[in-house]
Amino acid sequence: MTENVPLPDFDLSRFMPYRLAVAAQRTSEELARQYRDRFGISIPEWRVLVHLATAEDVSVRDIEARVAMEKSKVSRAATRLEAQGYVTKTQHQGDRRLVRLKLTPRGRELMAELLPLAQAYQDEIEARLGAAFAHLESGLTALLQDK
Amino acid sequence: MTENVPLPDFDLSRFMPYRLAVAAQRTSEELARQYRDRFGISIPEWRVLVHLATAEDVSVRDIEARVAMEKSKVSRAATRLEAQGYVTKTQHQGDRRLVRLKLTPRGRELMAELLPLAQAYQDEIEARLGAAFAHLESGLTALLQDK
DNA sequence: TTGACATCGTTGCATGTGCAATGATTAAAC
DNA sequence: GTTTAATCATTGCACATGCAACGATGTCAA
Secondary structure, three states, rough: OOOOOOHHHHHHHHHHHHHHHHHHHHHHHHHHHHHHHHHOOHHHHHHHHHHHHHOOOOOHHHHHHHHOOOOHHHHHHHHHHHOOOEEEEOOOOOOOEEEEEEEEEEEEEEEHHHHHHHHHHHHHHHHHHHEEEEEHHHHHHHHHHHO | OOOOOOOOOHHHOOOOOHHHHHHHHHHHHHHHHHHHHHHOOHHHHHHHHHHHHHHHEEHHHHHHHOOOOHHHHHHHHHHEEEEEEEEEEEEOOOOOOOOOEEEEEHHHHHHHHHHHHHHHHHHHHHHHHHHHHHHHHHHHHHHOOOO
């Protein structure tokens, strides 16, 4: 007769980690599918490419710190990108533990296509949300800053 | 001499899908580790449990729609939960294609521990963000409503 | 009834993932 | 200078994942 332990009310749809996960999934899904179907690129690979488009001469460690991915994930993404001919991996001259990642010309051409796609998607989200976009931005800034 | 294709500027750290992914990862990580280390529960399992704590007599299909997970993910989470003794899977009487998921008494006891943990975490986030929490909420609401 | 089609849940398969352990290299300690 | 510790990137392993295919059941039309 003690089978029915009472449970507190809880609304998953208002739980912030859940809402963020769903929002991230929704917004990534459409773009990720385009990347995958048209270019054979996954999200981890895309993140590495974006960072290389900004700063060349980057190590796995640098990317790990900048794009919020585990180093093994970065390493495997870089290996796949190298196999696809978008990236070269060479030994760093000063510190031979480091790997120097660099876009190939073909990789640059790819990014010249991908980056406008991403920017257009960002613009589309911003247009759709209107004033709420700024709210979302300030909320995320607060959430992501310290810690 | 045409090696250097020019690339448009792009700031990954301001790209909304990326920011949302990082925010989701950060906020889920801490809680997920607690669930895993202390109770042996993963995030997909947790989502199923939360929904069962709210509404009993639920099918895999129902959960798939409510908690934003693929049906195969729900199915496997339910299988694991059954093996751990937190959930029972029985055949629905009316429609024998459906599986009726239900918390066991032990499952209810687990949730009586887990739900307050989640609520405390939610409260902590809200306290830390202050006014920005409301901004985040309204932004997410706008983003997630239609589609 | 029969047949065609839709729905539900599970599973096979290839691939991605986190985590710990490893080898290679460099830095620090003494 | 030698030993010890730290750092960088990769890899092995067990497991999770998405997706398509499947079997079982239910629905609908003729």
